[in-house]
Structures are given as structure tokens and as C-alpha cells.
Amino acid sequence: MKRNDRHQQQEKELQSLLEQMPKIQDHQSPDALYENIQAKLEEKDMHKESHRGKQKWYYLPVVASAAVVILVVIVSAAYLNNQNMYNQNMNQADDSEQGSVANENQYDMSIEQAPEEEMSDVESAESHNETFDSEGSKDEMMADQVLQSKALQSVPKNHIPFSFMIPDRNKQYSVPISFSVPQEQADLNEYYSNISQFVEAEEWGVDPSIFQGITFDFNLDEHTVSVDIPQGFLQKGGSTVERLLVNSLYHMMQPLNVETIFFTTDGNQGADFAHYGTLTELEVPSQIKNIYKLYQVSDEHPVWIIPIPANSDSSIEEAINAMYEGNENFSIRASIPENITIENIEESKDLLTITFSKSVNLTPTEPTVYMIDAILMTAKSFGYEEVHFRNANIDQIGPYNLEEIIQVPAAINVMPISYR
Amino acid sequence: MKDVFHELYQKYHQDLFQFLFYMVKNREIAEDLVQEVYIKVLKSYHSFEGKSSEKTWLFSVARHVAIDYFRKQKRKKKRFLDYFDIGEKAYLLQDEQPIPEEIAVQNDEIKQVYHYLGRCTDDQQSVIILRFIQSLSIQETAEVLGWSVSKVKTTQHRAMKALKTMMLEGEGVKREAK
Incomplete structure (x- = not known):
């Protein structure tokens, strides 16, 4: 006991010494400091510009050589094809009959394939996953246009999509993680009251602890949900947990058309929020403007496309410009790569038209698919229903046909549902 | 801006x-x-x-x-x-x-703390400075470091122990030298 007392005494003395450490003041004047900062900011921007310029010149010979190789391949392929055609024509007398059979076969195949197209997007995403894991290089994948999107483009028949909004590890941002389940199996009360059971926190780099002990009771016909919070939970977490929780609730409830959230504490009406005071109910905003960017804890963790709140009065142009910026301190990456310049953004009713600069050449790679996902989700949060990409210089990237007007997705970061 | x-x-x-x-x-x-x-x-x-x-x-x-x-x-x-x-x-x-001026004018114990603080790991140093020199709460410190509250507590405990040991050993060395 005595020894323990002595340790505690020593620790107290040390703590008191630390608290007596002298206050250190900076003597720089704020104006001089601001001038220095501004100069450095400008210097960084200039460096970026000149770096961009250099990069272009550096790539020129590579691009030229690649173009030559592609031309050679195309020309020789065309030549060989012609040769084959010529040989076939020479060898096969009943050429036309054969052709019509081939066409009929094609027709049959397209009928057989039709049901497959109705397969849910989640399932197709899974099967793409398998292709990626089992065989075939990335290049082959690209050629087959099976690059995976993070978005759920359309809700499969009789399915209900829903999203959890789970804080990142730094409790700075929240990651939407979505699922799509057949309507007859869907039990939203069960899913939302046991969020951590459906989330691989470690593997995904998220922290669902803010939902621990919170239960949900939905009444979708009335557009309401009742959220029960354990006693003392809000006081323990402080203002960070409170803000995260309310933000998550808004984002989770809005897509389900929930308009009012009722709060109870251990079954009794109302919940004591540190910042908002005692709340019995909260109206879900009809629009939440967001800027979607990429979040990835490390190379071992998945990339997520996450919403960063935009000011309610900000424009879509401002939001899209902000998508060029990341924040490495919080593992946030830009969702639009630096070299993809956008020349024009036009809005008309529900349609947003994004025109890339003529020099832009989109490539069928993962970052490009994520860029499209992120732009579509940002547009959706600003109230647009469709997006048209112009000057993309490529007709298909992953699931997106860029020749056509694209519907905004139903949800983002879709995962197959699995109960642990 | x-x-x-x-x-x-x-x-x-x-x-x-x-x-x-x-x-x-x-x-x-x-x-x-x-x-x-x-x-x-x-x-x-x-x-x-x-x-x-x-x-x-x-x-x-x-x-x-x-x-x-x-x-x-x-x-x-x-x-x-x-x-x-x-x-x-x-x-x-x-x-x-x-040793900076502000520390040089302090008593020996403060100088020692300053000296040994630099020998702690980066994480331990961060926790000690945030908690006791900047007077942040455990919760705030956890937010700054992006850690759980319990990790802050453990690191703080280890840092204080390390600092105490270094100071005691330092004193021992001084006494022997005398």
C-alpha cells in the first residue's frame, strides 16, 4: 500500500511540474505571419501549375509511342480480318444461309441472357468481384468493361436499399455504407438497431461505436422513426458524438423518406443533447448538400466515397471545384483527379451537364469510375436526377455509358449484407 | 481567407x-x-x-x-x-x-522535465503535452489524436511512468557523479 501511495505521490508531483511548465509565446505579428502564409500558399499553387506543365511534356513521347503501337495493332488486325473474310468467301459457297443462322443464334442468346440482366446490382457487383479475384488481369477486366462502380445504379425489383452512415476512425467524417435487400426479408428495425453486427469495423476502417445501444423503430407509412438512446450515452460522448449522431441520422433517414425522428431515452420521451438541449423530435432536412470525396485509411482498407457537408447556399460549381481537393491529414483524397479539367457545368431543371475540356481523355480505370460515382452522388445531393457528361472521349467506363444521360445512383458504397 | x-x-x-x-x-x-x-x-x-x-x-x-x-x-x-x-x-x-530562454530561467526540476520529455516516444510526448501543458481533457486529447479514450489513458500512464523513471535515474546518476 505504502509503495502504491509513494508512486501516486510521485505522479502527482510530476503532473504539477508539467503544469508549471512556462507559457511559450510566439512573438511574430499576425500580419507578418499572414503575409508569409499567403506567399507560401501562392508558391505552392505556382509549383503545382509548373509541375502540371512539366508532366504534360514528359508524357508527350510516351503518348506518341503508345499511339503508334495502337495504330499498328488496329491496321494489322483490320488487314488480317480482311484476309480471313476473303478466305471465308472463297471457301464457303452458302455464305448467306450461314450468316442468318448465326444471327438467329445471336437472337436466342440475347433472350437467354435477358433474365440475367435483371439480376440485382449487388449480385452483379459480387460476381464482378469474383472475376477480379479468381482470374484475369486488371487489363483484361478493363477490356471487358467490368470495372466496378461503388454505386447502386438502380434498385433491383422488389428490393429496398438502405444506408448506414458510420463515422471514420478519427470521428471527423462519416462513411455511407449501403445494402439492398429483398423487400419481404427487410427488417430495418433489426438492421439499424444492430449496426455493428453488419459492419466489419477493422477491415473497413470505420468506427460504428456511436450506435452502441441505440434502437430504431420505423414507421415508414407515417414517414417517422423512433430512436431510443441509452441513459447517459449523449453526455458521455460529448459534442462530437452528438453532432456525428445527428448527421448520421439525417443521412440514414432521408433516403428512406423519413421526415420526423422521435427521441426516447430508455423508453421515456425525449433525449438530453448537450448542444441541442432536450429533444423529443427532429425534422429531417429534405435536402442535404454534399461534396463526395474518397476516403481510405490505408492501402489495406477499401476506398469509400464519402459525403463532406457543403454549405446550404453553395452552388454545384463550388461543390465540383471542391472535389479536386483532398485532406491527407484525415485520409481524404480528391475525387476528381487534377488532370481532368472541366470546361463547363450547365444546369437545366433535373439535368446537370458536365463538359470536360477537349484535351481530357478519360481512361477506363478505377479512379475514373470513382470520379463518376462521386460526381453523380454530389449532383444527387444538390437535387439533380440525371447527369450528362460531354467530351469524355470514351463511350463506356465500368457500368457507365457516357454517350447517354446517366441517372443518379440509388445509393453509394454498396456491400453484400452479412450478419456476423 | x-x-x-x-x-x-x-x-x-x-x-x-x-x-x-x-x-x-x-x-x-x-x-x-x-x-x-x-x-x-x-x-x-x-x-x-x-x-x-x-x-x-x-x-x-x-x-x-x-x-x-x-x-x-x-x-x-x-x-x-x-x-x-x-x-x-x-x-x-x-x-x-x-535550452530556450524560457526554460533556462526555471528551476532544475522543470529543466529536467523539459529535457526528459524529449526522450519519450512521439505518442507519449503528444499525450503529455496535450493533457498537462495544454490542459486538454482526456476526451479532447482522444479527438486530437484520433484514438479511443482508453488508449489515451494507457499512453498517459506509460508516459508518466517513463518520465518518472528517467527523472529518478537521472537523479541517481547525478548523485553518483557527486
Whole structure:
């Protein structure tokens, strides 16, 4: 006991010494400091510009050589094809009959394939996953246009999509993680009251602890949900947990058309929020403007496309410009790569038209698919229903046909549902 | 942008500067690093929407800036050591900074704490400075470091133990020398 007392005494003395450490003041004047900062900011921007310029010149010979190789391949392929055609024509007398059979076969195949197209997007995403894991290089994948999107483009028949909004590890941002389940199996009360059971926190780099002990009771016909919070939970977490929780609730409830959230504490009406005071109910905003960017804890963790709140009065142009910026301190990456310049953004009713600069050449790679996902989700949060990409210089990237007007997705970061 | 800067300066500047100073133990370096903090903060200020407190966010950026600085220093030192092939004897090369004026006028115990604080790990140092010199709560410290509350408590406990041991051993060495 005595020894323990002595340790505690020593620790107290040390703590008191630390608290007596002298206050250190900076003597720089704020104006001089601001001038220095501004100069450095400008210097960084200039460096970026000149770096961009250099990069272009550096790539020129590579691009030229690649173009030559592609031309050679195309020309020789065309030549060989012609040769084959010529040989076939020479060898096969009943050429036309054969052709019509081939066409009929094609027709049959397209009928057989039709049901497959109705397969849910989640399932197709899974099967793409398998292709990626089992065989075939990335290049082959690209050629087959099976690059995976993070978005759920359309809700499969009789399915209900829903999203959890789970804080990142730094409790700075929240990651939407979505699922799509057949309507007859869907039990939203069960899913939302046991969020951590459906989330691989470690593997995904998220922290669902803010939902621990919170239960949900939905009444979708009335557009309401009742959220029960354990006693003392809000006081323990402080203002960070409170803000995260309310933000998550808004984002989770809005897509389900929930308009009012009722709060109870251990079954009794109302919940004591540190910042908002005692709340019995909260109206879900009809629009939440967001800027979607990429979040990835490390190379071992998945990339997520996450919403960063935009000011309610900000424009879509401002939001899209902000998508060029990341924040490495919080593992946030830009969702639009630096070299993809956008020349024009036009809005008309529900349609947003994004025109890339003529020099832009989109490539069928993962970052490009994520860029499209992120732009579509940002547009959706600003109230647009469709997006048209112009000057993309490529007709298909992953699931997106860029020749056509694209519907905004139903949800983002879709995962197959699995109960642990 | 200027308005944002002035507001942040008024509210947090001296605290941020002090934090950086105790982390890197050099006034000139702290002056450079605090500029770096503002650059990062001003560039991403629009994306900060109060999901955590502004104060813990700023400290978190400042800590990352300090840790980046340490990493760069370590890389430089390693290159230097590799070049002269004295990697294994690196411990003989202590990079002691001159004691700053504010510390030099303090009593011996304070000087000792200052000295041994620099011998703690980066994480331990961060926790001690945030908790006892900047007087942040455990919860706030956890937010700055992006850790759980229990990790802050454990690291704080280990840091205090390490600091105490170093101080006691230091005293022992002094007595023997006498």
C-alpha cells in the first residue's frame, strides 16, 4: 500500500511540474505571419501549375509511342480480318444461309441472357468481384468493361436499399455504407438497431461505436422513426458524438423518406443533447448538400466515397471545384483527379451537364469510375436526377455509358449484407 | 481567407504555437511549422463543418505537421548515418537543442522535465503535452489524436511512468557523479 501511495505521490508531483511548465509565446505579428502564409500558399499553387506543365511534356513521347503501337495493332488486325473474310468467301459457297443462322443464334442468346440482366446490382457487383479475384488481369477486366462502380445504379425489383452512415476512425467524417435487400426479408428495425453486427469495423476502417445501444423503430407509412438512446450515452460522448449522431441520422433517414425522428431515452420521451438541449423530435432536412470525396485509411482498407457537408447556399460549381481537393491529414483524397479539367457545368431543371475540356481523355480505370460515382452522388445531393457528361472521349467506363444521360445512383458504397 | 486566419489566430494561435514548441523544442522550427498548420487549415477550412470541435481539429493538424517534421528529420539523419556508415552507433549522436530562454530561467526540476520529455516516444510526448501543458481533457486529447479514450489513458500512464523513471535515474546518476 505504502509503495502504491509513494508512486501516486510521485505522479502527482510530476503532473504539477508539467503544469508549471512556462507559457511559450510566439512573438511574430499576425500580419507578418499572414503575409508569409499567403506567399507560401501562392508558391505552392505556382509549383503545382509548373509541375502540371512539366508532366504534360514528359508524357508527350510516351503518348506518341503508345499511339503508334495502337495504330499498328488496329491496321494489322483490320488487314488480317480482311484476309480471313476473303478466305471465308472463297471457301464457303452458302455464305448467306450461314450468316442468318448465326444471327438467329445471336437472337436466342440475347433472350437467354435477358433474365440475367435483371439480376440485382449487388449480385452483379459480387460476381464482378469474383472475376477480379479468381482470374484475369486488371487489363483484361478493363477490356471487358467490368470495372466496378461503388454505386447502386438502380434498385433491383422488389428490393429496398438502405444506408448506414458510420463515422471514420478519427470521428471527423462519416462513411455511407449501403445494402439492398429483398423487400419481404427487410427488417430495418433489426438492421439499424444492430449496426455493428453488419459492419466489419477493422477491415473497413470505420468506427460504428456511436450506435452502441441505440434502437430504431420505423414507421415508414407515417414517414417517422423512433430512436431510443441509452441513459447517459449523449453526455458521455460529448459534442462530437452528438453532432456525428445527428448527421448520421439525417443521412440514414432521408433516403428512406423519413421526415420526423422521435427521441426516447430508455423508453421515456425525449433525449438530453448537450448542444441541442432536450429533444423529443427532429425534422429531417429534405435536402442535404454534399461534396463526395474518397476516403481510405490505408492501402489495406477499401476506398469509400464519402459525403463532406457543403454549405446550404453553395452552388454545384463550388461543390465540383471542391472535389479536386483532398485532406491527407484525415485520409481524404480528391475525387476528381487534377488532370481532368472541366470546361463547363450547365444546369437545366433535373439535368446537370458536365463538359470536360477537349484535351481530357478519360481512361477506363478505377479512379475514373470513382470520379463518376462521386460526381453523380454530389449532383444527387444538390437535387439533380440525371447527369450528362460531354467530351469524355470514351463511350463506356465500368457500368457507365457516357454517350447517354446517366441517372443518379440509388445509393453509394454498396456491400453484400452479412450478419456476423 | 484573411478573416478566417485572424479569427483562428485570435482564438488558438498561442496554444498551437506552444504545443508545437514543446513538440519540437525549437522556437524557429515551431515558427515555421505553425505556418504550415495554417496553410493546411486554410486550404481545407471549407470542408471542416464542425464535426469535431475546431480546437481539437487544429491541434490534430498541428500534431500531424510535427510528426511529419520528425519523419523528415529521421530520414535526413538516416541518410547521413548511412553515408558515414555509423548506423549502429547512432545512439552516440544525441541531437540536443540549446535550452530556450524560457526554460533556462526555471528551476532544475522543470529543466529536467523539459529535457526528459524529449526522450519519450512521439505518442507519449503528444499525450503529455496535450493533457498537462495544454490542459486538454482526456476526451479532447482522444479527438486530437484520433484514438479511443482508453488508449489515451494507457499512453498517459506509460508516459508518466517513463518520465518518472528517467527523472529518478537521472537523479541517481547525478548523485553518483557527486
